Amino acid sequence: MKMTDIISKKREGMELTTEEINFVVENYTRGSIPDYQVSALLMAICFQKMNMRETSDLTMAMVNSGDILDLSNIEGIKVDKHSTGGVGDTTTLVLTPMVAALGIPVAKMSGRGLGHTGGTIDKLESFEGFSVEISEEQFMSNVNNNKIAIMGQTADLAPADKKLYALRDVTATVENISLISSSIMSKKIAAGANAIVLDVKIGDGAFMKSFESAKELAEAMVSIGKNVNRNTVAVISDMDQPLGLAVGNALEIKEAIDTLNGAGPKDLLELCLTLGSNMVVLARKAETVEDARQMLLKVIEDKSALNKLKEFVASQGGNPEQVENTELLPKAKYVVEVKSEEEGYVSKIDSEHIGLIAMELGAGRATKEDTIDLAVGIVLNKKRGDKVSKGETLAYIHANDESKIKRAEKSIIESYHIAKEKSEDIPLIYGVIK
Ligand code: URA
Ligand code: CA
Numbered sequence: 001m002k003m004t005d006i007i008s009k010k011r012e013g014m015e016l017t018t019e020e021i022n023f024v025v026e027n028y029t030r031g032s033i034p035d036y037q038v039s040a041l042l043m044a045i046c047f048q049k050m051n052m053r054e055t056s057d058l059t060m061a062m063v064n065s066g067d068i069l070d071l072s073n074i075e076g077i078k079v080d081k082h083s084t085g086g087v088g089d090t091t092t093l094v095l096t097p098m099v100a101a102l103g104i105p106v107a108k109m110s111g112r113g114l115g116h117t118g119g120t121i122d123k124l125e126s127f128e129g130f131s132v133e134i135s136e137e138q139f140m141s142n143v144n145n146n147k148i149a150i151m152g153q154t155a156d157l158a159p160a161d162k163k164l165y166a167l168r169d170v171t172a173t174v175e176n177i178s179l180i181s182s183s184i185m186s187k188k189i190a191a192g193a194n195a196i197v198l199d200v201k202i203g204d205g206a207f208m209k210s211f212e213s214a215k216e217l218a219e220a221m222v223s224i225g226k227n228v229n230r231n232t233v234a235v236i237s238d239m240d241q242p243l244g245l246a247v248g249n250a251l252e253i254k255e256a257i258d259t260l261n262g263a264g265p266k267d268l269l270e271l272c273l274t275l276g277s278n279m280v281v282l283a284r285k286a287e288t289v290e291d292a293r294q295m296l297l298k299v300i301e302d303k304s305a306l307n308k309l310k311e312f313v314a315s316q317g318g319n320p321e322q323v324e325n326t327e328l329l330p331k332a333k334y335v336v337e338v339k340s341e342e343e344g345y346v347s348k349i350d351s352e353h354i355g356l357i358a359m360e361l362g363a364g365r366a367t368k369e370d371t372i373d374l375a376v377g378i379v380l381n382k383k384r385g386d387k388v389s390k391g392e393t394l395a396y397i398h399a400n401d402e403s404k405i406k407r408a409e410k411s412i413i414e415s416y417h418i419a420k421e422k423s424e425d426i427p428l429i430y431g432v433i434k
Contacts, residue, residue: 001019001020001023003024003027003033003037003041004037006020006023006024006041007037007040007041007044010041010044010045010048011044011047011048012048013048015050015051015053015054016050016054016057018057021054021057021058021061022057022061024038024041024061025058025061025062025065025160026061026065028160028163028164029065029066029159029160029163035167038164038167039167039171039173042164042167042168042171042173042176042179043171043173045173045176045178045179046173046175046176046179049176049177049178050178052220052223052224052227053227054178055178055181055182055220055223055224056182056223056224056227056228058178058179058182059181059182059185059186059189059224059228060186060189060228061160062158062160062161062164062182062183062186062190063158063186063189063190065158065159065160065161066155066156066157066158066159066160066190067155067156067157067190068157068189068190068192069107069109069155069157069190069191069192070192071107071140071143071192071194073140073144074105074107074140074143074144075105075144076103076104076105076283077104077105077194077195077282077283077284078105078107078192078193078194078195079099079104079193079194079195079196079197079279079282079283080108080188080191080192080193080195080196080197081095081096081108081196081197081198081199081275081279082184082188082196082197082198082199083198083199083201084184084198084199084200084201084206084207084208084217085117085201085206085207086117086199086201086206086239086242086243086351087116087117087118087239087242087243087247087351087352087354087355087358088118088242088243088244088245088246088247088252088351088354088355089117089118089199089243090123090243090244090246090252090253090255090256090259090268091199091243091268091271091272091275092108092110092120093120093123093124093252093253093256093309094256094259094260094264094268094269094272095272095275095276095279096108096148096150096312097148097260097305097306097308097309097312098260098272098276098296098299098300098305098308099276099279099280099283099296100146100147100148100305100308100312101147101299101304101305101307101308102280102285102295102296102299103147103285104147104279104280104283104285105143105144105147105148106143106147106148106149106150107139107140107143107149107192108120108148108149108150108151108191109150109151109152109153109155109157109191110124110132110150110151110152110153111152111153112152112365113364113365113372114364114365114368115355115356115359115364115365115366116352116355116356116358116359116364117355117364118247118248118249118252118355118358118363118364120150121150121152122249122372122374123249123250123252123253124150124253124313124316124318125249125374126249126250126253126322126329126330126374127253127313127318127319127322127323127329128318128319128322129317129318129319130313130316130317130318130319131316131317131318132150132151132152132316133151133152133154134149134151134316136151136154139151142315142316146308146311146312146315147308148308148311148312148315149312149315149316150312150316155190157187157190157191158186158187158190160186161182161183161186161187164179164183165183177213177216177217177220178220180207180217180220181217181220181221181224182224184198184221185221185224185225185228185230185232188230189228189230193230194230194231195225195230195231195232195279195282195283196221196225196230196231196232196233197232197233197234197235197275197278197279197282198218198221198222198232198233198234198235199234199235199237199271199275200214200217200218200221200234200235200236200237201214201236201237201238201239202214202236202237202238202239202240202430203238203239203240203241203351204239204240204348204350204351204352206239206351211236211430214236214430215236215430215431215433218234218236218431218433219234219433221234222234222433222434231282233278233282233432233433233434234432234433235271235274235275235278235429235431235432235433236429236430236431236432236433237271237274237428237429237430238426238427238428238429238430239351240348240349240351240384240426241348241349241351241383241384242349242351242354242355242380243265243267243268243271244259244264244265244267244268245265245379245380245381245383246377246378246379246380247354247355247358247363247377247378247379247380248358248361248363248375248376248377248378248379248398249330249363249372249374249375249377250329250330250331250374250375250377251377251378251379251398252377253326253329254326254329255268256309257306257309257323257326258326259272259300260300260303260305260306260309261300261303261306262300262301267383267428270428270429271428271429272296273293273296273297274429274432276292276293276296277289277290277292277293277296278292278432280292280295280296306323309323310323310324329375330374330375331375331398332373332375332376332377332398332399332400333399333400333402334397334398334399334400334402334405335396335397335398336396336397336399336405336409337393337395337396338393338394338395338396338397338409338412338413339391339392339393339394340382340388340389340390340391340392340393340394340413340416340418341390341413342388342390342418343388343389343390343418344387344388344418344419344420344421345385345386345387345388345418345419345420345421345422345423346382346383346384346385346386346388346394346416346417346418347384347417347418347419347423348384348417349380349383349384349415349416349417350414350415350417353411353414353415354378354380354412354415356411357378357408357411357412357415358376358377358378360404360407360408360411361373361376361377361378361397361398361399361401361404361408362376362399362400362401362404363376363377373400375398375400376398376399376400377398378395378396378397378398378408378412379395379396379398380394380395381393381394381395381396382394382395382416384426385422385423385425387422388418394412394413394416395412395416397409397412
């Protein structure tokens with residue numbers, strides 16, 4: 001097989017065979033096809049597109065390029081959840097104990113935050129002593145005994161995707177539905193999922209800026225899932241403002257605990273119930289999402305989800321007293337109110353901007369090597385649709401470095417769009433693709 005033939009075939013808009021796709025992925029991962037040839041092919045794919053068969057083949061070729069986590073010793077259907085990336089997105093921390101409390105195994109590999117979005121692992125490290133560096137045996141045994149464990153990404157999952165993603169990033173070939181959907185799905189499948197619930201975000205702070213593009217991505221991922229025998233459901237949700245109120249590691253942990261105590265922000269709870277009920281149905285623990293939703297509400301009400309979080313934190317070396325008493329979580333030295341300079345209604349809060357401000361306060365990393373400050377971040381006091389008067393508090397800055405406060409204050413004011421009239425409601429959930 002010749003790489004130039006494959007490139008010209010795609011350039012002319014023809015369908016690539018399974019063998020051709022495997023050839024490219026295997027040899028590129030191994031280093032025997034150079035970057036420039038793969039760049040040319042990626043650009044041809046961007047112009048000519050791939051059909052669903054090619055996209056599914058590309059996904060499985062990337063899955064097979066590295067380790068595949070074997071979760072077969074864990075009983076039950078392993079349902080994973082993935083978000084395309086949001087700001088202040090605390091859903092994993094709320095959802096996983098809720099689902100585990102219903103006896104559904106949560107065997108999750110999570111990442112750290114980079115840029116304006118946070119990572120679940122960083123957030124969890126707000127618990128004193130908590131570690132995601134557990135052995136694979138410990139991981140499996142925790143999931144079998146407690147139904148929940150979260151591990152850092154140790155195995156070499158989908159190395160082809162890692163290499164291709166880095167190349168796409170520098171050749172302007174990220175934005176193609178087949179390439180994005182196969183990239184996301186390959187990592188979930190390699191991590192051992194039997195079924196997958198996706199949270200596809202739309203809006204300013206998200207990868208997909210419009211409903212049409214988010215829907216197209218959601219449909220592509222659901223259809224890959226069907227083609228490769230992993231039942232997949234995609235929820236399309238709003239990211240035109242941060243989710244919940246807290247943005248920052250320990251602040252989001254507190255928000256998750258509040259939610260499990262039945263006292264969290266409404267949007268965060270609603271998204272968790274929507275994603276969670278689909279997970280419960282995929283795990284075959286309920287017939288309908290309506291039944292599943294009632295089951296999830298019950299584990300909040302009877303505190304079994306909160307107890308599950310406590311058990312989970314303790315099982316990975318963390319201090320469960322911090323779940324009981326959130327005052328014991330890391331706290332910032334300064335808490336400063338940001339006041340509105342205008343009066344009206346909040347029409348939009350730039351999510352990406354808020355994420356970047358939190359990062360500059362120390363809550364996130366600009367580069368992989370940066371260390372983060374678990375205590376700092378932003379807590380919103382006003383959300384879209386809320387009325388504000390001049391001098392009223394829009395948000396609170398939690399900071400440890402006094403010199404960063406002024407700038408954060410100015411940036412937060414700029415992130416809030418305030419209109420004279422109340423604008424039409426934007427839905428939190430745009431749709432569910434099955
Ligand atoms: N996230 C991924 O993991 N891959 C993409 O291609 C885009 C976003
Ligand atoms: Ca939040």
